[in-house]
Amino acid sequence: MDFALNDIQEAIRDVARRASQKLLALNAAAYDEGAIFPEENLKALGEMGLFGVNIPERWGGAEAGAVSYALAIRELAAGCAATAVTVAVTNMVAEAINTFGDEVQKARYLTQITAGAYPAASFSLSEPGSGSDAASLRATAVREGDEYVLNGTKAWVTSGGHAGLYLVMARTDPDAPPAKGISAFLVEAGTPGMTASKPEKKLGLRASTTTELVFEGCRVPAENRLGPEGIGFQIAMTALDGGRIGVSAQACGIATAAHEAATRYATERAQFGRPIGDFQAIQWMIADSATQLEAAWLLCLRAASLKDAKVRFTREAAMSKVFCTEAANEICHRAVQILGGYGYTREYPVERHLRDARVTRIYEGTSEVQRVVIAREILKSL
Ligand SMILES: Cc1cc2nc3c(=O)[nH]c(=O)nc-3n(C[C@H](O)[C@H](O)[C@H](O)COP(=O)(O)OP(=O)(O)OC[C@H]3O[C@@H](n4cnc5c(N)ncnc54)[C@H](O)[C@@H]3O)c2cc1C
Secondary structure, rough: OOOOOOOOHHHHHHHHHHHHHHHHHHHHHHHHHHHHOOOHHHHHHOOOHHHOOOHHHHOOOOOHHHEEEEEHHHHHHOOOHHHHHHHHHHHHHHHHHHOOOHHHHHHHHHHHHHEEEEEEEEEEOOOOOOOOHHOOOOEEEHHHHHEEEEEEEEEEEEOOOOOOEEEEEEEOOOOOOOOHHHEEEEEEOOOOOOOOOOOOOOOOOOOOOOEEEEEEEEEEEHHHHHHHOHHHHHHHHHHHHHHHHHHHHHHHHHHHHHHHHHHHHHHOOOEEEEEEOOOOHHHHHHHHHHHHHHHHHHHHHHHHHHHHOOOOOOOHHHHHHHHHHHHHHHHHHHHHHHHHHHHOOOOOOHHHHHHHHHHHOOOOOOHHHHHHHHHHHHHOOO
């Protein structure tokens, strides 16, 4: 088994690492404190090609694959997890258009995303009443001539109000079984009848804006339907399989930053006349975190490698997500413990890492839902 990265993967990792250290990490605490959407940084990341890591060059992407994508998100998340999720969702929308879009949609929208012309792109599946049970969504899209009229309320839209393009799932056939009556639409920012609400006040990822989107008679050209009618749920689930690699990588990035901060602190802080890193209790925490981080990253790489090999990776992406995100939470808790009282303050970054890590167990499918997916995949393979 070869764990070595190829030249392209190394190059993408290095671009993301430099951007993370030179742009994101410096402002992450201030953006978190002020809940500031990092528009300037996103513009720079888009121009670096990080909005289309796994998109063909023909459409302006880096054509660097899913492993490169995971490497990029991990690096960005170590600097600013909120920026990383914005970039991850933007890549997810780009991949959905690449997989399900026609040539006109790719020329019109995919090239805009990959060029960094939008601050972000958004993925809008969830609603106030439908989260884990996404197929029960109630927003509607009714065909009128060569347009669809969208009505309803979407929830938890990452980059809502900032994105240039929204991938919105709405019900086109109320009589079909729930998962079969949904279609996907590309809705441009500023389309009359679509409004973003005030941002949610969140525990973490405060520099990532999360809003509701309200649709009231919003008219979308029929040519903006992504794929045929009725496959919107399939589009969403395909996007989320890949998205879970992104969340895994994001969790690994947050955990890496927390672990490195805690390890450094253990060499600097002295109690009882010696560095706290001399105490076995602290050493064991460092060892457990390092080991969990390594295992988590390998699971993430495995899911990404399968995606690159064009092998079905639903089970592996779910395993990766549940393991990486739960490990990241444990690692961040340990980091706070190693810093003692200082870890609980904003003077050090580990409290932010802990707050940022928490949501990775919730979005793009909760840990419980990942376990449902893993068990279903195993049982149906028997
Ligand atoms: C910061 C943030 C950003 C987000 N960004 C986006 C976005 O960009 N686009 C988007 O569409 N959505 C987004 N989401 C929504 C996110 O995907 C949902 O929050 C998530 O899917 C869970 O849905 P829910 O919050 O409605 O919880 P619920 O589905 O109500 O779940 C509540 C609890 O019940 C458990 N549960 C539910 N069903 C089962 C089951 N069958 N078996 C066992 N346990 C179960 C869950 O695991 C959870 O613990 C975001 C959420 C957050 C918090």
